[in-house]
Amino acid sequence: MAVVDIGTIASQARGFNGLTILRQFGLLIGIAVSVAIGVTVVDWSQEPDYRMLYNNLDPKDASQIATALQGSGVPYKVSEATGGIMVGSADIYEARIFLASQGLPNGVGTGYEMLDEGSMFGVSHFMENIRYQRALEGELSRTIMSINSVRNARVHLAIPKKTAFIRKQKKPSASVTVDLFPGRTLIDEQVSAISHMVAASIPELDFNDVTVIDFKGRLLRTPGSSSNMQLTSTHFEYRKKVEAYYSERIENLLTPILGAGAIRAEVSADIDFTVTEQTRESFNPDLPAIRSEQLVEESSKGKSSGGIPGSVSNQNPDNALAANASSGGPSNNTKRTIRNYELDRTISHVKAGADQIKRLSIAVVVDNDVTINEDGTEARTPVTEEKILKIIRLVKDAVGFDAARGDTLNVINETFSIPPAPEPLPEPSLLEQPGMIELAKQVGAGIVILLLIFGVLKPVLKDLATKGEAVATATSGASAGAAGMPMSADQVSISQPSADIINKHAEESLTNAKKLANDDPKLAAQVVNNWVSADG
Numbered sequence: 001m002a003v004v005d006i007g008t009i010a011s012q013a014r015g016f017n018g019l020t021i022l023r024q025f026g027l028l029i030g031i032a033v034s035v036a037i038g039v040t041v042v043d044w045s046q047e048p049d050y051r052m053l054y055n056n057l058d059p060k061d062a063s064q065i066a067t068a069l070q071g072s073g074v075p076y077k078v079s080e081a082t083g084g085i086m087v088g089s090a091d092i093y094e095a096r097i098f099l100a101s102q103g104l105p106n107g108v109g110t111g112y113e114m115l116d117e118g119s120m121f122g123v124s125h126f127m128e129n130i131r132y133q134r135a136l137e138g139e140l141s142r143t144i145m146s147i148n149s150v151r152n153a154r155v156h157l158a159i160p161k162k163t164a165f166i167r168k169q170k171k172p173s174a175s176v177t178v179d180l181f182p183g184r185t186l187i188d189e190q191v192s193a194i195s196h197m198v199a200a201s202i203p204e205l206d207f208n209d210v211t212v213i214d215f216k217g218r219l220l221r222t223p224g225s226s227s228n229m230q231l232t233s234t235h236f237e238y239r240k241k242v243e244a245y246y247s248e249r250i251e252n253l254l255t256p257i258l259g260a261g262a263i264r265a266e267v268s269a270d271i272d273f274t275v276t277e278q279t280r281e282s283f284n285p286d287l288p289a290i291r292s293e294q295l296v297e298e299s300s301k302g303k304s305s306g307g308i309p310g311s312v313s314n315q316n317p318d319n320a321l322a323a324n325a326s327s328g329g330p331s332n333n334t335k336r337t338i339r340n341y342e343l344d345r346t347i348s349h350v351k352a353g354a355d356q357i358k359r360l361s362i363a364v365v366v367d368n369d370v371t372i373n374e375d376g377t378e379a380r381t382p383v384t385e386e387k388i389l390k391i392i393r394l395v396k397d398a399v400g401f402d403a404a405r406g407d408t409l410n411v412i413n414e415t416f417s418i419p420p421a422p423e424p425l426p427e428p429s430l431l432e433q434p435g436m437i438e439l440a441k442q443v444g445a446g447i448v449i450l451l452l453i454f455g456v457l458k459p460v461l462k463d464l465a466t467k468g469e470a471v472a473t474a475t476s477g478a479s480a481g482a483a484g485m486p487m488s489a490d491q492v493s494i495s496q497p498s499a500d501i502i503n504k505h506a507e508e509s510l511t512n513a514k515k516l517a518n519d520d521p522k523l524a525a526q527v528v529n530n531w532v533s534a535d536g
Helices: 006-017 021-046 059-072 092-101 112-116 125-145 188-201 227-258 317-327 385-399 436-483 489-495 499-519 521-535
Strands: 050-054 076-078 085-088 150-158 173-180 210-214 219-221 263-272 276-301 331-352 356-366 369-372 378-381 408-413
Touching: 021 436, 050 059, 050 092, 059 076, 059 085, 059 092, 085 092, 125 150, 125 173, 125 188, 173 188, 188 210, 188 219, 227 263, 227 356, 227 385, 356 385, 385 408
Parallel strands: 173 210, 356 408
Antiparallel strands: 050 085, 076 085, 150 173, 210 219, 263 356, 276 331, 369 378
C-alpha cells in the first residue's frame, strides 16, 4: 500500500498557490491533456487489431452480418472509408466460418424480390420494365456467383425497345463482369458456360452477343467470337486429354515394376478432325427384276390389203378383213412382248466420324536401377537390354501400337538427376509472430504512460514541491525574525559570516513575504495572526 506524504502534498499545494492565475490555468490544462493522452493510449492498446472481414457489401448483407456478429459476441466495427465490416485479426477466420454456416453474405444486388418492394399502383410502364430488368440482372449475378471461383459478379443487359418495323429490330446484348477469388481462374469452358447461361435467360439474345471480362479489365470473351477459334480450342483440349490418357496408362503400367518416379512418358497424338460424308449409288446386273411387261398379238387372214386402187384396199379395214375372211384367203398372226427390267440399285450414305487417331509418337525415359549396398548407400546401374525390350512390348500393348498407321516408340535409359533438398522455410520474424502486434501496442502504451509520468507529471509536481518548500521556509523565517525567536545552529552558522549575507537574506525574506502576501492573502493573514498570538 502506497504511503501518502502529507508534507509533500502540502508543499505542492503551497507551490501551486504560489503561481499566478495564468500559470495555474496552463498547468491544469497540461495535466488534463497528459491524463487524456494516457487514457487514450491505454484504450488503444486494449483494442484488438481490426482487419477487413468483408468489403463492398450490400447494405442488406452488411446489416445481417452485423446482427450475426453481435449475436455471436464477436467484436466488430464498420470502416468509415469503405463501409466494410472489420473484426479482430484473431477472430477473422472463425467469423468467416461462422458467417458461411449462416449463409452470409448472400451477395450483392437484389433479384426478383425487388418486384415485391412497394406498391406497383401508379407506376409507369417504363419504370416497370426498368425494375424487371434490374431484378433479372440481380438474379443472373447470383447464379454466376454460385460458381466456386467467382466471388462477385455484375451483369448489364441492353434490351432494345420493341418496334413494329421489322427492318428496325435490334437484337439484345449483355456484358458480364466477374471478380474471382485470389488464385482462381476461369477456364474457357466456364466462360462459355456463363455466356450460354446469360444468352438462354434473355429472349432473342444470341450467344455471340455476350461479353465477359474480369475486374482487372481483361477480356475473357468478346462478342461474335469466331466459331473456328472455339472449334480449334475444343480440338486442342481433346488432343491434350488423349495424350494425357495414354501417358497415364504407360506410367500406371510401369510404375509398379520400375518404382515410383523412375519413368517419364510423353505421347504426341496426331488426330484427324476431318468429317467426311459420302453418298454412293451402285447397281447389280446379276439380279434383274421385271418392272413392267406389255404383250401385243396381231393376226390377219386372206389376201393382202394391197390391190388395185379403188377396190377393197380402199375400204374400211374392218370391212376389208371381213371380206378377206369371207374370201377364205391365207391368215397371218403376229405376237410381240415388251418387258422393262429394273436392275438392283443400292444407295449408301457414309459419314466418317471425326477424332480419328492418325498416328502416335511415344517417348519413354527410364531411370537407372537403384540397389542398396551393404553399407546402406544407393548404387545406380543401367537398365539391361532385356528389360528395355520388355518395356517396349508392354508399352505397345498398353497404347494399341499400330505400325501400319505410322506409330513410333522410343524407349531410352538415362540417369535421373536428383533434385536438391529444399531449404527450410525461414522462421517468421518477431513482428510476424501471433499476438506480437497486441503485445507491441501494450508495450508502447506502457512506455508512453511512463514518459508522461516521469517526463511531465513528476517534474511538475517536484517543481511545485520545491516552490512550496521555499515559500514555507520564507514564511517561517519571517515569522521567527518578527517574534524574536532564537535561531537554530544552522541558521546561526549561516548568518555569522558577514553582514552582507544577513542583509541579503533579510531582503530575500522580505521579498518572499511580500510575494506571499500578494499571492496568498489568507496565508499572510494567518502568519500575522500567529505573530499577534505569540506576542500575547
